[in-house]
Amino acid sequence: MTILSTKPYLIRAIYDWCCDSGSTPYLAIKVDAKTRVPVAYVKDGEIVINLGINAVKDLHVGSDSISCHARFGGVSHAVMVPIDAVIGIFAKESGQGLVFQAGESSPASTDPTLLSPASTDSNSPQSNRSASTKPHLRIVK
DSSP states (O other): OOOOOSHHHHHHHHHHHHHHTTOOEEEEEEOOTTOBSOGGGOBTTEEEEEOOTTTEEEEEEOSSEEEEEEEETTEEEEEEEEGGGEEEEEETTTOOEEEEOTTOSSEEOOOHHHHSGGGGOTTSTTTTSOTTOOOOOOOOO
16 A cells, blocks of 8 residues: 655645635745746745735646646746645745655644754754664554
């Protein structure tokens, strides 16, 4: 049995929550060779796209990619973003949403103290763990 990624489901859920609450959903993307976005709007290898109902047309959030037509500078562009390239999705007005860890399908913590450079300090409990120690789940019956 193949385990499906939770990432596209979480993206759709936050998108729906933003729309239902009257907020504007924004998608943060790490641009790579597989990402189709207007390169003129890419900054530091990343782009943030407004996915609001009035900002995009033909939005489709699939299991592998997100596609739509979006306006940049008043000009419509076809956009295709692999799910793996999505950094996060959030409401513009409140900043609430999800940030994803690189290369993973689960949401990362949005706690600013965990995302700051200070969390890489050698006295940090997380840095004292062995690099080979990975969290794991076990089925208990």
